[in-house]
Amino acid sequence: MLKHRKPHLPQKICLVCNLPxxxxxxxxxxxDHVKYCSEKCRRNKIQ
Structure with a gap:
């Protein structure tokens, strides 16, 4: 049985935690407007 894989999805780097x-x-x-990996990072952004 084959697993469903998603190898070619676009990637970005989070502006807060610097993780992909x-x-x-x-x-x-x-x-195009997404900057943060999670809601937690969005709330903890530097202003």
């Missing part, structure tokens, strides 16, 4: 994160379906419409 992959494209998610919920970001489909606004991937």
């Amino acid at each position: 994160f992959n494209w998610r379906k919920k970001w489909k419409k606004n991937w």
Whole structure:
């Protein structure tokens, strides 16, 4: 049985934690504007 793999998804680096994160379906419409990997990082951004 083959597992479903997603090797070619776009990746970005989070501006807060500097870790890479992959494209998610919920970001489909606004991937160009996504800057943070999680809600926690978004709340803890430096202003």
